[in-house]
Amino acid sequence: MAKRTGRRPGSPDTREAILASARQAFAERGFDGATVRQIAAGAEVDPALVHHYFGSKEQLFLDTMKVPIDPRTLIDGITTAGVDHVGETLIRAFLRVWDSPAGGIGVALIRSGVTNEMGARLLREFLQTQILRRVVKQLDLDPAEAPIRAALIASQLAGLAMMRYIIKLEPLASAAVDDLVGMFAPTIQRYATGPLPAPR
Amino acid sequence: MAKRTGRRPGSPDTREAILASARQAFAERGFDGATVRQIAAGAEVDPALVHHYFGSKEQLFLDTMKVPIDPRTLIDGITTAGVDHVGETLIRAFLRVWDSPAGGIGVALIRSGVTNEMGARLLREFLQTQILRRVVKQLDLDPAEAPIRAALIASQLAGLAMMRYIIKLEPLASAAVDDLVGMFAPTIQRYATGPLPAPR
Numbered sequence: 001m002a003k004r005t006g007r008r009p010g011s012p013d014t015r016e017a018i019l020a021s022a023r024q025a026f027a028e029r030g031f032d033g034a035t036v037r038q039i040a041a042g043a044e045v046d047p048a049l050v051h052h053y054f055g056s057k058e059q060l061f062l063d064t065m066k067v068p069i070d071p072r073t074l075i076d077g078i079t080t081a082g083v084d085h086v087g088e089t090l091i092r093a094f095l096r097v098w099d100s101p102a103g104g105i106g107v108a109l110i111r112s113g114v115t116n117e118m119g120a121r122l123l124r125e126f127l128q129t130q131i132l133r134r135v136v137k138q139l140d141l142d143p144a145e146a147p148i149r150a151a152l153i154a155s156q157l158a159g160l161a162m163m164r165y166i167i168k169l170e171p172l173a174s175a176a177v178d179d180l181v182g183m184f185a186p187t188i189q190r191y192a193t194g195p196l197p198a199p200r
Numbered sequence: 201m202a203k204r205t206g207r208r209p210g211s212p213d214t215r216e217a218i219l220a221s222a223r224q225a226f227a228e229r230g231f232d233g234a235t236v237r238q239i240a241a242g243a244e245v246d247p248a249l250v251h252h253y254f255g256s257k258e259q260l261f262l263d264t265m266k267v268p269i270d271p272r273t274l275i276d277g278i279t280t281a282g283v284d285h286v287g288e289t290l291i292r293a294f295l296r297v298w299d300s301p302a303g304g305i306g307v308a309l310i311r312s313g314v315t316n317e318m319g320a321r322l323l324r325e326f327l328q329t330q331i332l333r334r335v336v337k338q339l340d341l342d343p344a345e346a347p348i349r350a351a352l353i354a355s356q357l358a359g360l361a362m363m364r365y366i367i368k369l370e371p372l373a374s375a376a377v378d379d380l381v382g383m384f385a386p387t388i389q390r391y392a393t394g395p396l397p398a399p400r
Contacts, residue, residue, distance in 0.1 A: 110314055110362075111314050111315060113362075113366070113367055114310055114311050114314050114315075114362065114366050114367075115311060115314075115315055120366060120367050120368065123367055124367050124368070124369055127367075127369065128369075147370065147371050148371050148372075148375075148383075151363060151369050151370070151371060151372045152372075152383060154359075154363055154369060155356070155359040155360045155362070155363040155364075155369075155372060156355070156356055156359050156387070157359070158358075158359040158362050158363060158367075159354075159355040159356050159357070159358040159359020159360070159362065160355045160359070162310075162313075162314065162355070162358050162359065162362065163351060163354055163355045163358060164355075166313070166314045166320060167313055167314075167320050167323055167324050167327075167358075168320065168324070169324055169327060169328075169351050169354060169355075170347065170351070171347050171348050171351060172348075172351045172352075172355060175348075178397075179397055182396075182397025183348075183352060183391075183396065183397060186390070187356070187387050187390070190386070190387070191383075196382075196383065197378075197379055197382025197383060
């Protein structure tokens with residue numbers, strides 16, 4: 001039986017409370033492990049309200065991804081810095097998000113992405129529609145080369161996130177941001193603007 | 201009640217049958233999802249025999265990791281090719297394993313590594329003791345720089361594996377091996393032997 005709670009259904013912060021609870025649940029338990037019931041309990045609302053505001057757990061997951069990491073804010077800075085500094089700009093923006101409370105969402109994204117086919121699909125969708133397409137547009141890349149450049153960048157950033165924040169492999173796990181920039185910026189820069197091997 | 205099976209406990213291939221079943225189970229369901237009962241069923245043996253041969257699920261997991269990917273065989277080739285070709289040698293060896301049936305173990309490793317703390321610990325252990333320590337020794341790296349170089353290489357290889365084999369992000373997912381070597385070898389080479397930023 002649903003427990004009655006003190007939070008009123010129409011309260012303007014009900015939606016935000018659900019999102020905050022969902023972020024934590026997805027980060028801690030991944031997409032499959034988190035339940036709507038737990039998320040509702042964390043937000044002190046009835047589970048029916050979660051369905052009312054978000055429809056499905058999938059939609060709730062996508063909505064939690066959109067909140068703390070606004071890809072536009074991050075990626076639009078790339079133009080300002082110029083394409084010759086995209087390596088450093090991207091790696092700094094990436095570390096800023098992951099070192100913030102929003103980093104938990106990144107952990108949840110990777111966790112769900114490798115655990116099940118639906119999570120892999122969500123992460124692929126998220127990368128392609130929210131991140132890579134925007135980076136490619138900002139950098140004004142050759143459309144024929146853009147997909148491989150974007151995927152190369154994604155591979156290095158995902159691997160860094162996995163080793164630093166999830167597997168916690170030293171010395172990456174506790175390295176200073178400036179040191180990481182020095183190590184990874186040249187890689188990202190080469191993937192974005194360097195020569196590519198000719199297709200065979 | 202345990203089902204009696206046709207395979208004799210003392211049969212020399214009992215251990216191999218359990219390992220083969222475990223490899224498949226861990227690859228398909230990850231460390232947490234796979235059960236000793238399922239693994240025993242797949243090998244057509246009694247679950248008690250799994251415990252007899254391997255003690256714990258953890259030990260069984262480690263033993264399955266050791267079988268198809270013998271890090272020594274792969275890594276010892278690095279010396280032959282020489283340190284100036286370590287980028288290409290490593291990426292080729294890595295893709296050879298992942299494109300083989302043993303690639304399923306890699307998927308299981310990453311899956312367990314990001315899903316739970318124990319899996320992360322196992323993967324860290326595996327990387328550090330089975331892979332990175334050997335690479336470092338083969339390359340005769342400066343001991344002060346070896347850990348960060350090994351971790352940088354691990355970050356790029358793990359990210360490539362995630363995007364190509366798990367998330368299946370195109371065009372990496374279906375790229376030819378030679379193209380991938382052209383794209384990733386310079387990165388691995390720089391991490392192994394290139395300049396590092398001075399520590400702050």
